[in-house]
Amino acid sequence: MSDFLFNHLLDDAHQCPIIVNGVACQVPEQLSVAAALLYLGHLANRQHPVSGELRGSYCHAGFCFECLVAIDGQANKRACLTQITPNMSINTALAGVN
Numbered sequence: 001m002s003d004f005l006f007n008h009l010l011d012d013a014h015q016c017p018i019i020v021n022g023v024a025c026q027v028p029e030q031l032s033v034a035a036a037l038l039y040l041g042h043l044a045n046r047q048h049p050v051s052g053e054l055r056g057s058y059c060h061a062g063f064c065f066e067c068l069v070a071i072d073g074q075a076n077k078r079a080c081l082t083q084i085t086p087n088m089s090i091n092t093a094l095a096g097v098n
C-alpha cells in the first residue's frame with residue numbers, strides 16, 4: 001500500500017479483492033477504480049502515444065479521459081467513473097511496467 005492522503009478514512013473500511021495487471025490485491029470497497037489504482041501506488045495507467053510520457057488519472061470526474069483502463073476485458077473504461085466490485089480484473093496499458 002502506498003502513502004495515501006486519506007488513509008485514516010480507510011482504516012475501518014471493508015476490503016475488496018481485485019486483480020490489477022494479473023496481481024491479486026485488496027482495496028477498501030468504496031473506492032473507484034482510479035482511486036484504487038492510486039491507493040495501490042499505480043500513478044500512471046498508460047503512455048502518451050506520441051511523446052511516450054506517462055499518463056495517469058487527472059480530473060477524477062469523467063472529463064479528461066486520462067484514466068482509461070481495461071476492466072473485466074472491456075477496453076477504454078474510465079477508471080474514475082467505475083466503482084470497484086469484488087474480483088474485478090483491471091489492466092492498465094503499463095502492465096509489467098509499474
Ligand code: FES
Nearest residue numbers: 060062064065080
Ligand atoms: S480521471 Fe479524468 S476522466 Fe477519469
